């Protein structure tokens with residue numbers, strides 16, 4: 140097969156080359172959908188843990204502080220460049236973080252899973268699209284898929300071994316679509332912001348605490 144200018148010969152090919160997998164692109168002719176992240180690090184402890192949603196952004200951002208540094212970041216799907224830039228700009232201005240030091244990366248959405256590209260071409264990890272649709276976590280699934288492929292080194296065996304994971308992803312996609320869609324999410328956070336839900340949540344949290352203390 141030809142990859143770029145190189146002709147390679149193989150018995151078995153395993154694509155473990157991440158979310159922008161060249162192998163996947165060369166064989167299928169297209170890249171998978173990916174979530175885009177931008178993050179900036181500030182060398183000061185902002186003493187904050189904040190999660191922020193924007194009305195038009197299909198994703199979220201926030202601030203996480205550690206002992207001697209803080210990180211601000213925003214993540215979203217493809218095609219939201221304008222609202223995405225606005226979100227990162229707003230967060231960095233509010234927190235005085237220099238966006239010239241930002242880094243951008245991509246993670247799969249858990250929507251375009253391809254475990255094989257033929258009888259003896261396999262994909263694992265991000266190259267296969269194996270990441271949580273809800274949170275984009277993919278480290279566990281990268282290791283799991285490598286293990287499953289090593290133990291079931293044929294097309295049907297590997298697909299069968301990953302059946303449970305795919306079922307789990309289908310459930311996550313359902314939650315993402317119907318439970319966490321922006322309409323419901325904005326209503327719930329709106330109520331929380333307007334103190335209506337906040338009282339109930341605070342009361343519930345206090346009752347849990349009292350229960351613990353009385354033990």
Ligand SMILES: Cc1cc2nc3c(=O)[nH]c(=O)nc-3n(C[C@H](O)[C@H](O)[C@H](O)COP(=O)(O)OP(=O)(O)OC[C@H]3O[C@@H](n4cnc5c(N)ncnc54)[C@H](O)[C@@H]3O)c2cc1C
Nearest residue numbers: 155156157161176244245246264265266276277278279281
């Ligand atoms: C900002 C961010 C935060 C994340 N946080 C988490 C988290 O908290 N928890 C979690 O579980 N997951 C997280 N993820 C996702 C996680 O990083 C990936 O799912 C995981 O690293 C996938 O592993 P992988 O081995 O499949 O791919 P990768 O880790 O991307 O490894 C692919 C490797 O292939 C190499 N490569 C690419 N092309 C070629 C080529 N043509 N030739 C040779 N080598 C090539 C790359 O250099 C790279 O080393 C995060 C992702 C991002 C972007």
